[in-house]
Amino acid sequence: MVRLMDQIKDLQKLIKLTGDRAKLDAKANETYIVYKNAEGQIIKEYHDGQVIPVTGQDSPHA
Template sequence: MNQFKELQKLIKLTGDRAKLDAKANETYIVYKTAEGQIVREYSDGNVIPVSEQDESHV
């Protein structure tokens, strides 16, 4: 159980780092939501779903 908590912490830290890098480089991060949708999240907090046409460019 302790390893699971450590893994969750590392995953969160990785996501936080990706957000910081995206803000520094004025870009966005891409991830899959709990509902299974792929989205782009910009440093200003704007979240935009990725359409099927856009997925080939991600």
């Protein structure tokens, strides 16, 4: 059980590091990242810190 908890903690750390890296790449390329926030809403976060919710109209696949 302890091993499983360590694996979960390691996975959470990797997920955070991946998100941090995506933000750095977005800043370097002056673009944005897309993610789901705690409320379940899809968000575009631009390199300058601007945060915009994605609506169904924004998606070419809707």
